Amino acid sequence: MIKAILIFNNHGKPRLSKFYEHYNEDTEQQIIRETFHLVSKRDENVCNFLEGGMLIGGSDYKLIYRHYATLYFVFCVDSSESELGILDLIQVFVETLDKCFENVCELDLIFHVDKVHNILAEMVMGGMVLETNMNEIITQVDAQNKMEKSEFFPFFSLSLYRRLSFSLPGRTGRHRPVLQERPLVPYQL
């Protein structure tokens, strides 16, 4: 079972936090801080599995993480999940984000947190892996978005909406696409 999925940047600011077990808010923040602490200390070419950590890493739990550009993707899992499988799942997740956002970068995750939640909900449900086929996930997410938009834009066309949302100013700074920058380990799938 997956206990939590966290995405935070190189400075520890959370970009997505999804817990599949209930903690109160202070504990959640503590967990994020502690996980960031553990993960940021890791060297460049060590393995992607971490044990230890008081709150979320008990004796049975491991942290499996991947570092893409400025973001850490951390999954906290127990022993019923295959470790290498989860590594691949993280890869599938990032590739799905890439397809949905077109060269996703950190800013996309910052400004569209709700969309990221929706995509994640199609992949992992209740702490268990639901769907791993990227095309299937994207189809479902698109259909749901269409439904949502049809409630708001009975008259606007879809393409107009796209142009509107991408005219957001201030897209500078962390513009580096997530997938193209120095992956931690030359990942092979």
Added chain:
Amino acid sequence: MSPSVPLQEMIRAIRSARTQCEERGVIQRECATIRAQFRQADNEGRSHNLAKLLYVHMLGYPAHFGQMECVRMIASPRYSEKRVGYLGAMMLLDEKQDASLLITNSIKNDLANSNQYVQSLALCTLACMGSAEMCRDLAPEINRLLRASNSYIKKKAALCAVHIVRKVQDLGELFAPSARCLLTEKNHGVLHGAVVLITELCECNPESLERFRKTVPDLVQIMKGLVISGYSPDHDVAGISDPFLQVRILRLLRILGHNNEAASDAMNDLLAQVATNTDSTKTVGNAVLYETVLTVLDIKSESGLRVLAVNILGRFLLNNDRNIRYIAMISLQKIVGTDHNAVQRHRGTIVDCLKDQDASVKRRALELSLALVSASNIRSMMKELLSFLSSCPPELRSQTASGIFIAAERYAPSQRWHIDTILHVLTTAGGDVRDETVPNLIQLITNTSELHCYTVHKLYRALHNDISQQPLVQVACWCIGEYGDLLLRGECQEMEPVQVTEDDVLDVLEVVLQSHMSSPSTRGFALTATMKLSTRITENVDRIRSIVSIYGSCIDVELQQRAVEYNALFKKYDHMRAAVLERMPVIEKNSQGHTNGDSTGETVKENLAVKVKQAEPQQAANQVCDLLDLLGGSEPPLQSSPALGSTAPLPIGTAGTAGGDLLDLLGGLEPTAIMPAPTVSVYDKDGVTVTLSCEKQSDSGLSITLTASNSTDSDIRGFTLQAAVPKSVQLHMKAPSGDSLPARGAAKVTQMVVLNNPNKVNLKMRLRISYTSQGSAVQDTVQVDSFPGLGH
């Protein structure tokens, strides 16, 4: 505008805040606005407000006032509002909040909605935060959805069912038939969900496990389809067809095949095929291979397959990718108990991993190395472990130290080596050892009288170098106090002689007493040692007297107490001083596992346990044994309290005969109730015999004693008995006397079983016997229909 723009404006505002204080201000203003807008009944931008609140919640600010809003949004007919409402429910609500009960009805309605996305929202939320009551209410709905025609809904319903089963175990029965049907689906998502559901059902309920064993052929068929099939673009990940599903099925096969011959046979071919055909150059291939190896090692596979599996693990261990090495070590850890020799072959690689820079790999390598230490490799392994100790990361030090101690205790080739090793650990990592190390070491030293001279010289030198490691200082002070005369004599066979004068010794002890690094208990040790030296040295007694009197006014009350007492000893009871301060008596070795130099330490311990219980397995004989203990301990007791008053440990081997002598002494006390109870042999196969004798305790109570013995030429390990009785009979199995049967009937294992048969049904018992002999596991079942002495 689009639903998310107000959210984005707020995010931009938060990000432009330059300090934490500014950010808090922005967020507080926003929260106040949101709260005001929640209070208004109808509002266009409701979903935006909730989305903003959730963002703020992620940053760590309180958001509990949004809970009722979530409930309201979930009930709204609009999809966008429902979506945000459900997301809020997952993030803000949990079973402890009352608001979670309010959404049960909404979820029920949404589960019946015609739109599949609305249904999926409800399913998702129920799976994430459904409480036990909600699960009970909605379980029938989920069961209905499991049989729906829409595969999107089916796969979500399957995982929701898993969550329900986890919360309320009894509902597993409800989902079992539907789960079985789902296995015939073609859609991989549904298959995946079905396999997870069946895994969960099997794990929590052994009856379901039996039932689902019948699905093994179906699962094998599906796997074969995945492995052999050609390229399918939908599910292909780097050349392997749907590795996630393959891994899940392998895991389920593992659970189904565990301890079951028939199921394991059905899987053998498939596992062999997967193991040989999977491409191991990519991570996905390795994931599938790894799962296959774990499955092979856990079921009753044939030996050729096991060898293949261990070889694959060995290959993993040599892989360049650290991830692969890490998981190889995890799996080796799991099998080191059962296939010890196979893992020993890779010891060299594992020991090399101790020097890896990665902390996770080091941790795994440490645990494995400690498990691999044996009598034959103790010296080389200890060298590696000691060098690891000096360079290991701080969080692993105490684990390493205690592991080294345990290994040294079990397999030390000689006393001197043992003491050297402990001293080495104390000098390197003295701050990280456990508290009982000091008394244990002292006990060890007192028990090896021939090495006293060597030990005290070595400790003196260590003390001279460094007084910061408290355990070491404590042991050193104690030894100098006890054996100071040996130290001053100067000669020692095992080391080069060094001349130590009385002044030097007293200087060292005084330094310890006065140093700020010494803890209060260390100072106590040092003061006592100084006092003891007063009878062992000849010239500087006055100096000792002055040291001791100084501490008579020390602020530490414990130290002051000692100093005043010693002062009194000097002044008023000088004639008794020599007697009071003579050598301490030897502490008895009572803890288990003290088998210095004996590589069969474990079997010795087992034999002890078996010998003690070897007396007739009768209540009466047990009483006699108790009497034996009271009479002064004819056997070294296996509990840690020494027998009353006896300080000399009697030789272990005479347990039986001493007992016999005392029995004779008791003569008339020998209970006449010792009638040989009728015993009947219930199992006799391959040299293993189990006999049963029973005794009526009361009208409905019965106590049965099962005795097992082994007449083959090889030892048997892991011997366990399990019993099953008819439903109305209550069964209580006591702990067995041991679990290994030495060869040729050298010792027996007995186990008591207490039955209560209030309904006086016809008593039958089914016994399952399992053990490991010569490396292979054997399991057998036998039914006992008649019980001797009962007249059934």
